[in-house]
Structures are given as structure tokens and as C-alpha cells.
Amino acid sequence: MRDFRDAKAMAQTLRESLTTKSVTISHSESLELVSRMLGVADWNTLSALLHAERRDPIAPAARLKATTALYPAIPLRDLVPFPNATYPMFVGREKTMHALNQAFEGGREVVVVIQREAAVDDPRFSDVYEIGILAQLLELETLRDGTLRVLTRGLRRVALRSFAAESAAYQAEVAEVGEGVARDARDLIRRIYQRFQDYTAAHGILVPDIWLFFDQTRDAGQIADTVATRMKLPIKDKYELLATLDPTTRLERIEALLDLSQRPVSADYAATKRRALDHADRRRHQYATLEHLLLALTEDANASAVMRACDVDLGKLTQSLVQYLDNELKHRVIETGSAEPTAAFKRVDQRAAFLAQEVGYPEVTGVNALVALFAETRSPAARLLAEHGVSRGRADKAIVRGLG
Incomplete structure (x- = not known):
């Protein structure tokens, strides 16, 4: 070949x-x-x-040391790239297209910068963050609508000295940045390894090769960047990881982001979870299932507001849930003891915390739990939501409108 x-x-x-x-x-x-x-x-x-x-042999680009160098530049609205990762990017702005053409005609390297505000259509130096990525262009494809799809691989961090549109193309002047020497972080890496497994399970993220990578790599900075690439975070949080140059400090920040205790639970959602357990205890059910949780969410002020925005008749949904719990789960009755949350209940609760973190909620609410429940597609709770007209898309639209 x-x-x-x-x-x-x-x-x-x-x-x-x-x-x-x-x-x-x-x-x-x-x-x-x-x-x-x-x-x-x-x-x-x-x-x-x-x-x-x-790729045809080309003269290697000069490494940035004390001096600066000028590169074609790509401003991004909704993505924070990291070194050693490959990204497909979709480009539609004319100045960015010109920058890509210049890069492919030259050394096939560009500076990728991150916008502070996605709504800015023609960014200037004050509109982008100070740390960016020097990236290698791998493949360019013109799409049917005239936009470009470009495959890039992040090489290393750079510091922006200027960013502007010159000759109808974005350009950036950058300087090399040093990341320092990582301290012994074996215990920290071990903790992140364990917590990241829970994180990927909660989000349904498939990373088949990353565990082998953890076994073979002891580079704290590279491990931090590999995990950060796969985390679902607001742009600002991701950029803070990119801009954290010390590898061990970067790992410590990732550990904090993976720590669910950092995201408090709202009083309403805490009461909703207790109500779900009470629904199970009153029926002497051995386990509290997603159906118990959904029944409690129909009484949660935030979650019920989203469901009503989806045109749900909460009375009928409640009736369906009660019939299911009283008829389908009667074989799970126990004589003594309290109900234990099922694994699915725990997954939804954990996923809700991560969702709150992703969208920047100060605390976990019933809305986060409702959205987290859609991922449990095989559960009767998800089926009942669908039967009553509640989908993830409709719920997201209601949340965007500020409901719940």
C-alpha cells in the first residue's frame, strides 16, 4: 500500500x-x-x-526558544486540543481557510488558539487565550457545503505573543514554553487511574487502549494530557488544564475534577433521592430502582418543570410508574431491612454529578439526574419516559430555555 x-x-x-x-x-x-x-x-x-x-520531506520548522516564530493560525470556538492527540476540526471561516492553505503550502504546521467567547466571529488578540498548541496538519478535505474538515495532531504548547488577520489569513506569533520536570507522582497517577475508570464508565466513554497506556507510561504530563483530552468539561476548565504548565500540578487539578465530592448536591435533589428510597421502603422492596427514582423526580421541582415543558401529563406518568412498581416488582419484597440502590441507580446518580460539572452547575440537581437517566436505555424508566413523550433532545431544549 x-x-x-x-x-x-x-x-x-x-x-x-x-x-x-x-x-x-x-x-x-x-x-x-x-x-x-x-x-x-x-x-x-x-x-x-x-x-x-x-508526506514529502520538508524543512523542519525552527524550534521556538528565546525568540518567536510566525505561523498560520486556527481559532477554535468549542474545542481545547492537547499535545499528542489527533483531532478532526471543521473550518468555515474564510480567514481560517486561508491560514490552512498557507500551512499546507509551507511546513504543514499551524498554531491552534482557543477563543474566550464562542460568539466572536472575527477574533483578535484580546479574544483568545494566551496558551495555544502547535499542531501538525495531517489531512484536508473539502465538504459539500464548502467548509473544510482538517485532521490535526497536537505537538506542543506555545505562548501567544500576537494574533491577527494578515493578508486575509489568521497568523500567530508564538514562543516556546517549558513545562518543567514532573515530581514523583506515582501515587497520584494510581489514584487518577482508578477514578478515571469510574468516570469513563459513568459517561459511557470507550477508551480501549488507555489502560495499556497507563501501564506503559510514567510521564506525568503526557498522562495528564491524555486524560484531559477525554474528559467532558466546560471550555474554561479544559483551557485551565492546557495552561497549567507544571505536569504534577496538572495531574492534581485533574484529580480534583474527577473527585465527585467537589460538586455539592442541592437540597431539593437530596430530598428527591431520599424520597426514592422511601418509595422502595414503603413497598418493602429489596432495591431502589430507576423507577423509584423517576417517581421521586416527578415531584422534584426542577426535574418536573423540564418534564412539563416536554408536554408530559405528570399525573399519567406517575400512575404508570406506580402500576409498574406495585405489579412488576412485587416479587422483590423483603420482610425486614431498608432498600439498597441498584447499580443503575448509582450510575445515574454518579453521572448526574459529572453532568453538573460539565455544564457548570454549582450543585447537582434533579435536572442532572433526569438527563443522566436517558443513558439507561434498557430500563423501564427510560421506556416510560419515551412513551410519555420525554426524549433527551426535548429535555435539552427545555433546559436551554432556562426551565428546571
Whole structure:
């Protein structure tokens, strides 16, 4: 195989062969299949590797030391990239497109900067954060709507000295930044390893190779960046991790973000959880399930406001939940003792805390629990919500409008 275009040809051949056998797959699905046949996780990774291998030799860019250097620049509204990670970026602003064209004609390196406010369409130096990423361009694709999809790989942090539009393209003058030497962080890395497993489980994040990475790597800075890349955080929180140059301090901040005790529970949601356990105890049920929790959420001021915004008849939903609990769970009755939350109940509670963290809520509310419940797609609670017209999309729209 010479380059990524050969892989595309293989995908096309595979697709045509399957069509003759009455099996239809999309072009993107055939690309993913070819990637797995070649032992690579996905098409983006394969394309990046092959494109990097076929790249014509070019003069290496001068490393930034005491002096500064000028690069084409890409301002981002809603993404904070980190070193050693590959990102697809979608570009529509004309000045950014010109910057990409300049980069591909030159050293294929750009400075990626992060905007302070996403609403700013034509950012200036005061509109972007001080720390950015020097990135390598791997692949460029023009989409049907005229925008560009570019695959980049973060190389290292840089400090911005200037950022402006020159000759119809964004440019940034940057200087090298030193990250210092990490202190012994073995215990800290071990704690983050354990907490990050809970975090990925709560969010349904598939990271099959990261645990092997933890076993093989002792670079505190690289571990911090790898975890930060996969965490779902507000832009400001992610940028603070990017701008934290000391590797051990960066790990300590990540540990704090992974610590659920940092996000307090609102008084209303605490009462809702107690009410869910009471619903189970009154029925002498052995476990408090998601259906008990949803019944309690119908009485939660915040969660019920979102459900009403989705045109739910709370009386009918409550009746359906009571019928389910009284009829379907009567075999789970115990003589003595208190109900224990099921694993699904605990997952939703944990996921709610992470969701509150992601959207910047000062405390966990019933709204976060309601949204967290949608991920439990096999539960009767999620099924009943769907039957009564409550979907994740409709709930999100209600929350955006300020309800709940």
C-alpha cells in the first residue's frame, strides 16, 4: 500500500463486492472495516498514519526558544486540543481557510488558539487565550457545503505573543514554553487511574487502549494530557488544564475534577433521592430502582418543570410508574431491612454529578439526574419516559430555555 488513497480504493472494492451479495454499507462504514482489517482502530487514525508516512520531506520548522516564530493560525470556538492527540476540526471561516492553505503550502504546521467567547466571529488578540498548541496538519478535505474538515495532531504548547488577520489569513506569533520536570507522582497517577475508570464508565466513554497506556507510561504530563483530552468539561476548565504548565500540578487539578465530592448536591435533589428510597421502603422492596427514582423526580421541582415543558401529563406518568412498581416488582419484597440502590441507580446518580460539572452547575440537581437517566436505555424508566413523550433532545431544549 502506497498511501491513504490505496486504503480508499480497498474500501470501494469491498463495498462493491458486498453490493453484489446484496449487502449494502456506506462509504464511511467500508473505510472503518478496512481500517480494522489492517489492525488500526479507525479510519481517522489509519489515514493520519499513512498520510504522515507519505508526506514529502520538508524543512523542519525552527524550534521556538528565546525568540518567536510566525505561523498560520486556527481559532477554535468549542474545542481545547492537547499535545499528542489527533483531532478532526471543521473550518468555515474564510480567514481560517486561508491560514490552512498557507500551512499546507509551507511546513504543514499551524498554531491552534482557543477563543474566550464562542460568539466572536472575527477574533483578535484580546479574544483568545494566551496558551495555544502547535499542531501538525495531517489531512484536508473539502465538504459539500464548502467548509473544510482538517485532521490535526497536537505537538506542543506555545505562548501567544500576537494574533491577527494578515493578508486575509489568521497568523500567530508564538514562543516556546517549558513545562518543567514532573515530581514523583506515582501515587497520584494510581489514584487518577482508578477514578478515571469510574468516570469513563459513568459517561459511557470507550477508551480501549488507555489502560495499556497507563501501564506503559510514567510521564506525568503526557498522562495528564491524555486524560484531559477525554474528559467532558466546560471550555474554561479544559483551557485551565492546557495552561497549567507544571505536569504534577496538572495531574492534581485533574484529580480534583474527577473527585465527585467537589460538586455539592442541592437540597431539593437530596430530598428527591431520599424520597426514592422511601418509595422502595414503603413497598418493602429489596432495591431502589430507576423507577423509584423517576417517581421521586416527578415531584422534584426542577426535574418536573423540564418534564412539563416536554408536554408530559405528570399525573399519567406517575400512575404508570406506580402500576409498574406495585405489579412488576412485587416479587422483590423483603420482610425486614431498608432498600439498597441498584447499580443503575448509582450510575445515574454518579453521572448526574459529572453532568453538573460539565455544564457548570454549582450543585447537582434533579435536572442532572433526569438527563443522566436517558443513558439507561434498557430500563423501564427510560421506556416510560419515551412513551410519555420525554426524549433527551426535548429535555435539552427545555433546559436551554432556562426551565428546571
